[in-house]
Amino acid sequence: MxxxxxxxxxxxxxxxxxxxxxxxxxxxxxxxxxxxxxxxxxKDCKILVMGDSLSAAYGLAKEQGWVALMETRLAEKFPHCKVVNASVSGETTAGGKTRLGALLKQHQPTHMILELGANDGLRGLSLDTMKDNLTNMLVSARRSETQAVLIGMQIPSNYGPAYARRFGDTFTEIARKQKVPLVPFMLEGFALDPASFQADGIHPNAGAQPKILENLWPTIAATLK
The missing domain is CATH 1.20.5 (Single alpha-helices involved in coiled-coils or other helix-helix interfaces)
Structure with a gap:
């Protein structure tokens, strides 16, 4: 027992x-x-920057540009995010639209920062065409499940007050219709300060790059959270 x-x-x-x-x-x-x-x-966070010379660090060392400064901040705040800077100096919205499909397929980004349109405005191109091109790019990003942020610009009134006003309003209209976050003006706060620009008076200098990042960061960070 x-x-x-x-x-x-x-x-x-x-x-x-x-x-x-x-x-x-x-x-x-x-x-x-x-x-x-x-x-x-x-590991799935990848940011594609589609811009022109303002995002390609024109006239500066690459590490001085706002995109490189953003990468440094991302390493601290969002270390899982990587950046692909596909910006090209002189790029228009038409050029960006042509290139975007291949870039989306190659890099499969989760996020896109769309900073194009300044050269369209400076060349006096059709604002309706610019609107169509930017809209097309945002639609393509959405189809690829890529969260986009639209960066707005303004041009001087010497291009004609009506044209300049329509130019700035176009970004607001696109963002509203496409339901994407908008930074109204990437040069906010220093656009009229000669000391913030290179000798050409068009491209921000190295000292202005952190200011650009500060203008963009709150909207970008909100999409990453």
């Missing part, structure tokens, strides 16, 4: 140990799966 009781106790204890081991392994597996999922999600 004693032997039977001891044997039964040992058997029960063995079952409990096995159950505990199974539950432990299950918990470890679940924890590993969750960690792997979280890590995979964290």
């Amino acid at each position: 004693i032997a039977f009781t001891v044997s039964r106790t040992i058997a029960c204890t063995s079952k409990k140990i096995k159950s505990a081991l199974v539950l432990g392994l299950f918990a470890v597996g679940m924890s590993s799966s969750v960690s792997s999922f979280a890590a995979g999600t964290a």
Whole structure:
């Protein structure tokens, strides 16, 4: 009888140990799966910058441009985010629209910063065409499940008050219709300050690049959260 009781106790204890081991392994597996999922999600942030000379660090060392400064900040605030700067000096919205499809396919970004239109305005191109091109790019990004941020610009009134006003309003209209975040004016706060520009009077100098980032960062960061 004693032997039977001891044997039964040992058997029960063995079952409990096995159950505990199974539950432990299950918990470890679940924890590993969750960690792997979280890590995979964290690695999925890639920001495509589609811009012109204002985002291509024209006249500056690459590391002085606002995009490079953004990369440094991302490393601190959102270390899982990487940046692909596809900006080209002199780019128009037509050129950007032509290039975007291949870039979306190649890089598969989760986010896009669209900073184009300044050269359209400076060349006096059709604002209706500019609007169509920017809209097309935002639609393409949405189809690729890419969250876009639209960066607005303004041009001097010497291009004609009506044209200049329509130019700035076009970005607001596009953002509203496409339901994307908008930074109304990337040069806000220093556009009329000669000391913030290079000798050509058009391109912001190195000292102005942090100001550009400060104008853009709150909207960009909000999309990453």
